[in-house]
Amino acid sequence: ETGVTQSPTHLIKTRGQQVTLRCSSQSGHNTVSWYQQALGQGPQFIFQYYREEENGRGNFPPRFSGLQFPNYSSELNVNALELDDSALYLCASSSRFRGNYEQYFGPGTRLTVT
Amino acid sequence: EDKVVQSPLSLVVHEGDTVTLNCSYEVTNFRSLLWYKQEKKAPTFLFMLTSSGIEKKSGRLSSILDKKELFSILNITATQTGDSAVYLCAVTGANSKLTFGKGITLSVRP
Numbered sequence: 649e650t651g652v653t654q655s656p657t658h659l660i661k662t663r664g665q666q667v668t669l670r671c672s673s674q675s676g677h678n679t680v681s682w683y684q685q686a687l688g689q690g691p692q693f694i695f696q697y698y699r700e701e702e703n704g705r706g707n708f709p710p711r712f713s714g715l716q717f718p719n720y721s722s723e724l725n726v727n728a729l730e731l732d733d734s735a736l737y738l739c740a741s742s743s744r745f746r747g748n749y750e751q752y753f754g755p756g757t758r759l760t761v762t
Numbered sequence: 763e764d765k766v767v768q769s770p771l772s773l774v775v776h777e778g779d780t781v782t783l784n785c786s787y788e789v790t791n792f793r794s795l796l797w798y799k800q801e802k803k804a805p806t807f808l809f810m811l812t813s814s815g816i817e818k819k820s821g822r823l824s825s826i827l828d829k830k831e832l833f834s835i836l837n838i839t840a841t842q843t844g845d846s847a848v849y850l851c852a853v854t855g856a857n858s859k860l861t862f863g864k865g866i867t868l869s870v871r872p
Contacts, residue, residue, distance in 0.1 A: 690862030
């Protein structure tokens, strides 16, 4: 196990609702990245947080937003949920001091939007 | 835009076989190539490669990178049923985000 934790494990929401997913990074890591993995696809980069600020973003609309806290944990918020947002959401932690090359993943949150 | 292509997309082998998984990439300002194994949820880290021609080994798994031809291979020898999983290849560029391929589904039959 990597020491990266995520909550909740599973979530079912209705289209139009809002959701918050949480991630605690591995000890000693100061950077958190979020990924969306649709069924049968590789993970897609959503954004990365370092020092409580967004540090790079993928091709996701503004209704995907995030936060990082002083203890390096992070939240992913998705507003106005759409059916296509159904996916496994993964967070990965890494150390900027080591170049963020090795990213270690949490167990993921399975989001289903109905 | 950064791109990773893995092949084959799936394969079925028998225990004891040797398999080679392929990964080709295009990335601006290449920094590293990573292999992950994903069984149910979290991808688990296998290897990180940054230099050409240097093989990394861990037990029955090994991997090598060719930065001139822009590809990497992951070899698994003497496969076991526990090797059944999706194998993901990813690259990092200047902004340290991971760009993944679609993954290779490996099924090892007893």
